[in-house]
Amino acid sequence: MIAVALAVAWRLVYKAFTLPSFLLPALLFPMIFFLGFAGALGRVAEVPGFRYGPGYEAFQFAFVLLQSAAMAGVFTGFNIAHDFERGFARRLLIAAPRRSGIVAGYVLATMARWAVNITIVFVVAMLVGMSIHGGPVDMFGLLVLGFTLNVVGALWAAGVAMRLRSAQAGPVMQLPIFLLIFLAPVFVPLDLLQGWIHAVATVNPFTHLLAAARSLLAGGTSDVALAFAIVVPLALVFAVWALTGLRRAEAAGG
Numbered sequence: 001m002i003a004v005a006l007a008v009a010w011r012l013v014y015k016a017f018t019l020p021s022f023l024l025p026a027l028l029f030p031m032i033f034f035l036g037f038a039g040a041l042g043r044v045a046e047v048p049g050f051r052y053g054p055g056y057e058a059f060q061f062a063f064v065l066l067q068s069a070a071m072a073g074v075f076t077g078f079n080i081a082h083d084f085e086r087g088f089a090r091r092l093l094i095a096a097p098r099r100s101g102i103v104a105g106y107v108l109a110t111m112a113r114w115a116v117n118i119t120i121v122f123v124v125a126m127l128v129g130m131s132i133h134g135g136p137v138d139m140f141g142l143l144v145l146g147f148t149l150n151v152v153g154a155l156w157a158a159g160v161a162m163r164l165r166s167a168q169a170g171p172v173m174q175l176p177i178f179l180l181i182f183l184a185p186v187f188v189p190l191d192l193l194q195g196w197i198h199a200v201a202t203v204n205p206f207t208h209l210l211a212a213a214r215s216l217l218a219g220g221t222s223d224v225a226l227a228f229a230i231v232v233p234l235a236l237v238f239a240v241w242a243l244t245g246l247r248r249a250e251a252a253g254g
Contacts, residue, residue: 038060
């Protein structure tokens with residue numbers, strides 16, 4: 001299983017960092033979100049009631065970190081769908097003695113690519129003056145939260161891609177994640193939202209993940225336990241989802 005996982009992961013990582021068509025979209029999206037939101041909307045920090053110690057750059061960086069982690073999983077789902085369309089996945093299913101290693105390999109590749117992307121965005125954020133009040137333990141917790149969400153996104157997309165085995169599954173992989181992300185308090189704190197968006201954001205689990213990430217950047221612990229209580233069970237549920245999708249792909253002959 002380990003050998004299969006490493007082989008699948010290496011293939012995707014090599015492709016991601018040698019082909020600009022794979023590398024640039026995954027890197028440019030979080031970069032554009034951060035520079036666009038943190039720069040163009042920086043005056044939001046002056047709105048009465050906006051209270052966030054590290055500043056608006058860190059406020060938006062927390063969003064970009066989680067958004068990019070989740071969406072990196074969707075990009076992996078596209079890779080899986082393309083592998084099925086081109087026949088590579090069928091050959092992989094035939095050759096792999098422990099097929100669960102295939103799913104593990106896709107997840108490992110997702111984590112590796114996201115780690116590089118978010119590191120670059122973090123460096124850019126620091127260069128433009130982002131302030132961080134959290135210590136090393138807080139930053140470690142933030143990374144663990146990001147990687148766990150990254151795994152959740154990859155497993156969700158893998159399950160969809162292995163069931164539908166076509167790039168046309170893209171909207172199915174993307175839409176639920178987009179809805180969760182952008183129906184959360186992205187631009188202002190939850191307390192400043194009004195109307196139906198406040199009601200939706202209040203029950204949106206992504207709101208608690210954002211609150212935890214922003215709290216860790218500020219050196220706090222608000223919503224951190226709740227955030228992990230959300231993402232860890234989701235990772236386990238979607239692991240089952242991805243593995244049953246793999247069995248369906250096997251039954252269909254790839």
